[in-house]
Amino acid sequence: MNKEKNFQGYLHDKGLKSTRQRDDIASFFLQQDKHFTVEELYNEIKKSYPQIGYATVYRTLKLLMEAGLATECQFVDGLTRFEPVHEGEHHDHLVCLKCGKIIEFENDKIEQLQIEVARELDFELTNHKCVLYGYCNKCKE
Amino acid sequence: MNKEKNFQGYLHDKGLKSTRQRDDIASFFLQQDKHFTVEELYNEIKKSYPQIGYATVYRTLKLLMEAGLATECQFVDGLTRFEPVHEGEHHDHLVCLKCGKIIEFENDKIEQLQIEVARELDFELTNHKCVLYGYCNKCKE
DNA sequence: AGCGAATTTGATATTCATTATCAATACGAG
DNA sequence: CTCGTATTGATAATGAATATCAAATTCGCT
Numbered sequence: 001m002n003k004e005k006n007f008q009g010y011l012h013d014k015g016l017k018s019t020r021q022r023d024d025i026a027s028f029f030l031q032q033d034k035h036f037t038v039e040e041l042y043n044e045i046k047k048s049y050p051q052i053g054y055a056t057v058y059r060t061l062k063l064l065m066e067a068g069l070a071t072e073c074q075f076v077d078g079l080t081r082f083e084p085v086h087e088g089e090h091h092d093h094l095v096c097l098k099c100g101k102i103i104e105f106e107n108d109k110i111e112q113l114q115i116e117v118a119r120e121l122d123f124e125l126t127n128h129k130c131v132l133y134g135y136c137n138k139c140k141e
Numbered sequence: 142m143n144k145e146k147n148f149q150g151y152l153h154d155k156g157l158k159s160t161r162q163r164d165d166i167a168s169f170f171l172q173q174d175k176h177f178t179v180e181e182l183y184n185e186i187k188k189s190y191p192q193i194g195y196a197t198v199y200r201t202l203k204l205l206m207e208a209g210l211a212t213e214c215q216f217v218d219g220l221t222r223f224e225p226v227h228e229g230e231h232h233d234h235l236v237c238l239k240c241g242k243i244i245e246f247e248n249d250k251i252e253q254l255q256i257e258v259a260r261e262l263d264f265e266l267t268n269h270k271c272v273l274y275g276y277c278n279k280c281k282e
Numbered sequence: 283a284g285c286g287a288a289t290t291t292g293a294t295a296t297t298c299a300t301t302a303t304c305a306a307t308a309c310g311a312g
Numbered sequence: 313c314t315c316g317t318a319t320t321g322a323t324a325a326t327g328a329a330t331a332t333c334a335a336a337t338t339c340g341c342t
């Protein structure tokens with residue numbers, strides 16, 4: 001698992017320690033392919049490490065973000081969701097306002113245009129978030 | 142002011158009342174051309190109506206959203222910002238991660254591509270948000 | 283113009299996600 | 313193995329947003 005190695009490397013470089021809790025959270029989270037609320041992740045980790053505390057989940061997610069291995073998204077409910085970053089890939093989201101379903105999509109042309117916009121406005125772009133809201137095929141009745 | 146009329150119309154259609162507070166908030170807010178946090182708006186309204194309460198500002202913003210005259214944006218700090226919707230126009234945001242500056246931009250090609258993406262995935266699109274993060278010309282050193 | 287039912291206001295309490303605190307514990311360099 | 317330091321987890325604290333409720337305001341109606 002390359003990404004887990006990255007995380008270990010990040011910890012080491014920063015003089016931080018590798019712990020059972022961090023390793024469990026990272027190895028589970030980084031293998032996933034979807035978003036998690038903190039609560040969802042907490043419940044998953046509890047299965048392999050029942051003593052885990054909420055604070056540790058929050059803290060580890062923050063570390064994963066700093067290491068560039070996780071991103072944060074805010075959709076329609078107030079909840080913050082986290083998802084693992086998969087190398088070289090970037091996707092955006094389509095959110096159904098009725099059923100809450102979240103679909104991912106990738107569009108290189110949009111990515112490219114965003115880079116151009118940033119260059120025109122003299123910004124050094126680091127990342128972006130693009131969310132489309134609407135009604136999915138089932139909910140648009 | 143067309144939009145203020147729209148707001149009056151919205152209130153009336155819903156059987157809601159027009160009040161000094163709502164009118165003050167709407168007429169100030171809808172004439173602006175930038176985002177406001179609730180606190181910023183509260184402080185502005187206080188100038189013309191010192192007795193205004195926070196709850197009323199929250200409630201009126203919610204009404205303006207329902208009426209389609211305001212949108213909500215979440216950038217980098219945890220704060221929710223609101224901005225007036227100007228007819229026919231849509232813009233997205235570029236946020237400097239260092240100084241927090243927020244620049245607006247408009248790009249029809251991106252808009253167009255988003256519509257296509259939604260159509261391909263069989264979504265009925267209502268709106269979208271696109272935020273680019275990076276460093277502005279001053280902060281990229 | 284004024285009445286009265288119904289809505290609105292604003293002060294305050296409450297909720298809920300996230301962060302801070304801190305004593306006890308675990309890590310890992312030497 | 314030891315010891316200094318980082319980490320954990322239970323809990324308290326924070327802060328934005330919402331709910332509550334008595335008092336005030338609005339507006340259709342006479």
